[in-house]
Amino acid sequence: MQILSIHLKNIKSHRDTELSFSAGINVLSGPNGVGKSTVFEAIGYALFGVDARDFVSNIDRFLSIGAKRGEIAVVFQTTSGDIWKVSRTVGAPTKWLLHKESGGTFEVEEHAKIEETEARIAELLELNNGRTLAEQFKLVIGPFQNEFLGPFIIKQATKRQEAFDEILGIDAWRKTYKGTSSLLSAVQEKIKILNVEVAGKTEQLAVLPDKTAELATVKIELVQRQNELLEKETSLADLEVRLTQLEAVEKVIVSKGNDLAILEDRIKNGAGKIAGEAERVESSIKALQMVDESKAGKDAFDRADKILSELRGREQQRRAVEQDIAVLEKQALTLSQKVEHEQLEIGRINRQLGTEQDSLTAARNGLQADPQLSSLAARLPEIRKEVDLLKGERSLLTGRRESLLEGKEKLGEGVCPFFQEICSNIDGSSAPRDVFSARTAELDLQAAALDEKIKASALRQKEAEVAEKELGSRIIRLQELDKQVAAIGDRASRNKERATALEALAKPQAEAARLVAARKVDLKAFAGLDVAIAGAEQERLHYKTANDTYTANLNVAGELPGRQQSLQKMHQLLEALTADQKAKQGELDTMKAGFLPEQLQQLRQDKEHLLAGIATLRQQIVDHGRAIERLEADIVSLRKIQGEIEAKQIEIKSFEEKEKLVKFLRNQVFKNVSAQLSERFREEISLRADRIYRTIAETDEELYWGDNYQIVLKDMQDGVIRERSDDQLSGGQTMSAVVALRLALLQTIGARIAFFDEPTSNLDSARRENLAHAFRAIDVGREEVTEHWYDQLFLISHDVAFTEITDQMIQVGE
Template sequence: MRLISLELENFRQHKDTRINFSDGITIINGSNGSGKSTILEAISWAIYGTEAARGNKDSIKWNKAPARSKVKVELTFALDNETYKVIRWLDKAEIYLDTNPAPIVTTQQEITKYLTDKLGMTKDEFFNTYFTGQKELNFLGNQKPIERRKFISKVLNYEKVRESQEKVRSDKNNITNEILGIKQGLGNIEILENEKNESQEKLSVASKNLEIKQAELKDYKAKLGELLPSWSKVKTLKEDFNRYNTELKYTIDKLNDIEKNIENLKSENADLELKTKRLEELEKHLDQYKKTEAKIQELEKLQKHEYEKQKLLVQLENINQDLSQHEKKLEELSKLTEANRNIPAQILVIQGEMDKLKLTVQDETRQWLSKKQEIKTLISQKEKELNKVATQSSIIEQKGEDGACPTCERTLKGEFEKVTSHFKEVIQDISKEIQELVNQEESLHSEPEIITTSRSKLEHYEKKFQDFSKIQGQYEEKIKLAETLKTEIIKKKGLKETIEENLKKIPEGFDRELLEKLKDEFADLKKIYDEILGLKAQTMNKDRIKIVLDAATKNKQEEINKKTELENKTKQLNYSEEEYKNLEELVFNTEKAANQVQYEVVKAEGEVKEINALLNRILEAEKAYKDKQKLIKSKQEELNYLIELDRFYGYFLEKLNNQARPELSEYASKFLMELTDGRYSHLELNDKYEICLYDDGEVKPVISGGEEDIANLCIRLAISQMIAQRSGRSLSLLILDEVFGSLDENRRNNVVSLLYSLTNNFEQVILITHIEDIKEGIDNIIKVEYDEEQGCSIVTSSGLYSLEDIGLSKPEQLELI
């Protein structure tokens, strides 16, 4: 795999970044947090999608990107003589092959699957092959042998075997616990057998008792079958006897009620006869009552008119008083308004004078200020002219007679005194003019007299205008009030005329004494009238009472006939209470005995049912015991299988690790020979995973820091080579991210020299570091800086530098310190 280019748009802190990768060693250099490692994350995200990115979709997007802007990563790389271009956004992805304009795959999941198949590597295998993580070389050096073994096993993906073994062990423990749980709830089979035998014996006894009770119940039911027809006939006879007696008693009670009602009706009828006679006597006064009532109503109407008349007279008196007051007030206002009639004309005259004075003040003030400004401008101009002349004079005096005139540039020889004298005269004249202008300016310091006088007159007229305006306002208010009074007087006079016309229309003739006399007479007549109404209401029922009395008499005879008929029917029944009770007792005792036997039958059936249920539970428990025994046997077989599988995984993992050591040692030795130009030819991991470096066929007992660095680098490259070879790929790309850790400068330079030696094996070596001095002597340098103002990373590339350019030569044989 060879990287060609990478484009990032709004990815993490990269707003808009493009990187072109070249062959050889490339350093991506920048301070911590500048966005270096984000470039590697973008490469893996383009290939493997979300699982290769840190955080979620929101954290991937540049935090200062506009709301609707897209996150985009475009990676172009070569693989198996074909060029692939992967474009991935947050919600979609596309992949193009060579120069084909149409994408060959267009969904997120399908692209990840396609590239995984093409590379022959999962995400973890890809990282462990091409990437060496931060401080990883130093980490390999600091590990203990057992930790180094676990690390190598992990990156070679042997941990899957370990995980499978842990899963087997977990299943083994679960099944063991499950077997123990089943055995604890298994129960005792001997106790179950004893309980089953006891239940079967109880069932036999209970079944025989049930048969006996069922036979007794059958006999009692036969006896009841013989008694019930006679008992039914006697009960019917008793029901008829009771019904006739009840109806006879009801008829006698009803007959007594009818007789009492007849007596009451006769008494009520006699009372109504007396009241009819009284009504005839009182009706003689009815005509006098109606005449008195009509006369009272006529007088009450006149009384209402009298009340209305008095009310209108009071209103008329109030209106006359209001008219008198309004007319008096109107006369006073007329006198006051006449005295102030000339005020508006006087105000107009004052306003004219005020306008003239305002114009005078404005014009004079403008002229005064303009003259002051003009003099000030002249003073400024003269002062500039004075400075210019003084400067020229000073220059001439400094240069002397040998100098040139600053105006005509001719020599001053012979003219020096004349010229300097002329300049002094000019300076004096200008100074005199300036002084005169200053004096004029001082004389204009105060306002001219015409302005102050006009302003004083204006203030006088303004005060006079305010006084007259106040009087004018009062005058206008009084005019409005006078108009209001005139309108009110017209309204009052119209209302007065209306009231006087209404008074003429009110009828006369009301007599208060006559009304009081008639009311006293009417009170006595009203009592008589009320009694007449009461008697009429009472005597209205006289005819109805007579009808009801006749009907009651007829009903009495009907009830007497019904009573006789019921007495005859009762005698015909020939009913005996003693015979009924004897038969009732016999039936009751027989039913009681049958019910007792029925209860005993139900009880016996319940015992049989209960014993059967217990026996069924025992049989079910026996079956469950046998089923659990079978389950324990099945689980034990499964447990034995897992025990064997656990042993196999342990053996297989040990074999894989044992096979990996020689293979790693072989690959590491090849890299060692190339990196040291044959100085060292063999590097081995012993059975304790300790690094053994051979020198002339013998293990070096102590290795230096430089030798340790090269050994760790060779082991890491060997791991990558093994993973790549197993996936069917050549190892052409190597990416090292902050591998220097805490190495000092000499050891860092040593590692860089080693990497330079690897360029024959790897087309591309990409080194990510924050250390500045590493970038010298490297083929291609990509500088990553974080711009605080823009809030994003800025990426720049610089040209190729060789070791010779910086005063170093490529070593023929690497000398290790």
């Protein structure tokens, strides 16, 4: 399996980065902060399905600054030679897609769920071992060096064991042993609960015989109550027949009494209405008399009102004439004032225009162009071009001088700036020959000559720019003067038009004065109108009382015939109601003579007693029925409990057998398998790791992965075997051992690809070179370290030792 390339878009510092990889060892190099570790994170995110929050605290920090969405695409080749591409977006909604190459293009392989996508990728990578791809990447294949170092420096043995059991994938047996502890407790607790339940149900079953006897007694009492109910219902039916007959008679008597009461009320109300209607007839008669008496005054009021209305019309005509006179006088005054104002304004403007024309003529004469100034301004483009050419030559000389100085400085340094050691790429045994001083001095002379030329040309350019600016200013001022001359001409034309219009105002002024005199003559026709209006108003006021009396009584007097007819009908209706009352009273007296209320009351009381007895019997029957249902249900429930007791006793025996089985599995199987697998893995990994460690450290120390996954180094001191671990080891020894163990662990679990971030941290120069050769030896088998096991290794390193052993050196950030 081999990763061919990766494309990052809007991922941290990578706005749009594409990298290609080769088989074997790929080393990512570059200054800090350019995104080397981000490339590893991106492969873990897209190819192995690691959550972005395992790399950053907030998923937005996995994106480039300002971006809302990002995407990572990884192209890889399987062992069978097929080429695939997996792409995964960053930012909601997230898409994880798998593409297969077909005919030079990639086609998406459809999956219903994201779990199907992950399972398919695991199958292609040959990592479908029961653990998720993300866990395999984070635990073994791709953890950063400090994260993988973490489990080795855990002080508590139990926690260190749990961490490495998880990495090796054997933690399931230990977890199963711990998990079955609660299972065993649950089984034992279940047996206790079942025994308690059986005891409780046995106590409940003791009342079954008493319940059976009580059920037989209740059934006998139920039959007795049913016979008593039948007898009482028969007596009630006979009594209700007699009671219905008497109640019908009582109902008729009550109905007739109600009818008589209604007639009496109607007769009383009729008498009151007749009295009221008689008063209304009397009121209409009086109103008719007052109408007749006020008729003459009302006619006189109407005549005075008509005369006053005509006079008011003439008053409105006079007011209209007065308004016309006021409007015409105002128009005449306005025209006179306008004529006088226009005459003054026309004279003043003519004088002002003459003064302005003289000033403009003098200003134009003072702005004529100087021939020498025009010549200097015309040469400005030529001078500018000359200055630009000289500055370009000067910039080329400066760049050549800086390049010479930089080359001289680099050749003069013999120490690596990163590791602060003698650089093996430069032989510092003799000082480099000085080939730069003479060339630098020559460039300085050429630059000084160019500076003088640039200075002289710049002075000429400045003088030409001043001349050009002065000419432009004069042209703009002349254009402004031309505009002012045109404006004066326009103002003179408009003043002549005003003089012509002034002559036309004389005729409207005379016409307005004539109309004012004519309307004043018309106003004399309304003399004496106010006196006539006052007389008419006095006469109308004199007859107003008679008019009001006539108007107020006219409607009431007109209702007299209708009121008299209504009063006659009321008398006739009252006589008919009185006759009907006498007839109904006779019928009521006849019916009351043959009716006995005491007999009806006794029958009603007898009925109430029978109904109460029947209700009591029915309730007793219902209660007996419920008691029978309850007892039968209790008996069924008790018999069910009897069956449950038998079933639970069988269940108790089953759980007792399970308890024995769980105890056997815990003590004989689960407890031992985890320790045996751990020992086997540690022995196998220790053998491979020891060979790698010896190559890295170049010592005779033996690396051994001890109990609880403790790093142990063994050597001979004074003929005695010495073992050191934990705090007894130096940082370089610990880091060398961790790298060796991780390489061995990757080979053991069958990973074909791995990632290392700064694996030479805390290592001295010799160990770094040995580690680099160890990586190459693993691949090509030049040294006997271990057999070939991987397809690709990815390393992040600044160490020059890796430039000799890598298959591809990738400069990130260029």
